Amino acid sequence: MPTDWTVRAITRAMLPVLLALTLVEIGSGLVLGGFEAELLSSPSLLVLVPVTIGTAGTLGSMLAARLSTSFHLGTLSLSPDDDVLVGNALATVGLSVTVFPVIGVGAWLLAAVTTGTTLPLVRVYAVAQVSGLALAVLAVAVTVGATAAAYRFELDPDDVVIPVVTNVCDVLGVVVLFLSVRLLV
Amino acid sequence: MSVRAVAVEAYREGLPALAASVLGGLLAGVVLGGMRGDFARVDGLLVLVPALLATRGNVYGSLGARLATGLHQGLVAPRVRGDSRLYRAVAAALANGLLASAFAAVAATLVLAGLARPVAPLPVLVAIALLAGLLSGVVLSLSVVVVVFAGYRRGYNPDTLVGPIVTTAGDVFGVAFLLLSVRLVLAVAGGG
Numbered sequence: 001m002p003t004d005w006t007v008r009a010i011t012r013a014m015l016p017v018l019l020a021l022t023l024v025e026i027g028s029g030l031v032l033g034g035f036e037a038e039l040l041s042s043p044s045l046l047v048l049v050p051v052t053i054g055t056a057g058t059l060g061s062m063l064a065a066r067l068s069t070s071f072h073l074g075t076l077s078l079s080p081d082d083d084v085l086v087g088n089a090l091a092t093v094g095l096s097v098t099v100f101p102v103i104g105v106g107a108w109l110l111a112a113v114t115t116g117t118t119l120p121l122v123r124v125y126a127v128a129q130v131s132g133l134a135l136a137v138l139a140v141a142v143t144v145g146a147t148a149a150a151y152r153f154e155l156d157p158d159d160v161v162i163p164v165v166t167n168v169c170d171v172l173g174v175v176v177l178f179l180s181v182r183l184l185v
Numbered sequence: 186m187s188v189r190a191v192a193v194e195a196y197r198e199g200l201p202a203l204a205a206s207v208l209g210g211l212l213a214g215v216v217l218g219g220m221r222g223d224f225a226r227v228d229g230l231l232v233l234v235p236a237l238l239a240t241r242g243n244v245y246g247s248l249g250a251r252l253a254t255g256l257h258q259g260l261v262a263p264r265v266r267g268d269s270r271l272y273r274a275v276a277a278a279l280a281n282g283l284l285a286s287a288f289a290a291v292a293a294t295l296v297l298a299g300l301a302r303p304v305a306p307l308p309v310l311v312a313i314a315l316l317a318g319l320l321s322g323v324v325l326s327l328s329v330v331v332v333v334f335a336g337y338r339r340g341y342n343p344d345t346l347v348g349p350i351v352t353t354a355g356d357v358f359g360v361a362f363l364l365l366s367v368r369l370v371l372a373v374a375g376g377g
Contacts, residue, residue, distance in 0.1 A: 005270040010277035018285045025239045026292050029232035036231050043218040050356050087191025094196050099207050110215050129274040132217050162264025170239055
């Protein structure tokens with residue numbers, strides 16, 4: 001049943017999920033607040049924050065959208081030898097390995113030009129690369145888990161999986177960045 | 186299709202959208218990098234950042250998806266003037282965006298106070314969240330409507346346009362208007 005185009009109907013459909021997701025994101029904000037001192041003393045790490053969150057969310061939502069379409073077309077089976085599943089998972093890792101080095105070097109260069117840097121380039125590159133690889137693996141796991149759950153509970157993956165995956169990947173983006181910074185900086 | 190063919194196709198289709206979100210994220214990061222002084226002055230502001238940015242994506246991504254579906258179903262015409270359905274959808278997005286922004290500020294304040302961590306006065310954080318939500322909401326609504334309609338008229342599938350545009354514009358405008366709102370609210374509040 002599609003939502004009527006009134007402010008009240010749209011709000012009723014959207015607001016509960018929106019507020020729940022906002023609480024989830026406050027959780028990721030608390031993680032961010034937990035290494036505020038490191039972030040404020042190293043501008044290149046602060047530059048990494050939105051791009052890491054955004055890229056993790058985009059990787060997850062793209063995979064979710066593709067799996068959801070295959071799911072509707074009936075060409076997806078959630079088994080480890082399924083060609084569509086394995087091919088899309090490999091593409092997610094491939095995309096991450098392609099863009100995260102650009103993100104690391106880009107963040108360092110932009111920080112160097114605008115505010116100055118305190119960390120060496122190779123350190124920021126390593127944080128981005130390690131975070132990217134971990135996030136690609138996590139994005140695959142979360143998306144496959146959410147798609148399987150939607151299938152089991154007979155929910156439309158378009159309505160449920162994409163917003164859940166995007167926001168969970170946002171949070172994982174911050175947590176993974178936090179762990180990489182603790183490990184490597 | 187073989188695993189390899191699936192992977193190559195998914196990679197090729199994904200790279201442009203991912204590149205757009207990387208570009209937007211890096212630009213947003215530069216603005217955030219310039220806000221170190223603001224984060225030091227307004228305790229709790231950094232905790233709000235992921236919630237405020239995600240709200241932009243959730244609310245205006247949903248507006249874009251609704252408009253795309255409406256165009257496909259013939260419920261809305263790709264014109265800005267005189268369509269009350271379009272106005273109501275935009276009004277609902279703005280209202281929900283503002284509610285979620287204020288809710289995020291209140292929740293962050295309560296949680297930080299509960300954890301005995303330093304936090305700025307509630308009215309300051311709520312004012313910053315509402316002002317940033319309003320300014321970025323107006324600009325993002327306009328961007329989504331213009332891009333979805335223009336893309337549809339030129340024969341693109343609006344569904345594939347919405348994601349990258351909202352992510353990129355949401356990050357850049359979200360952080361830029363957050364900076365502006367912090368400075369305005371601190372100026373009004375007497376220099377913080």
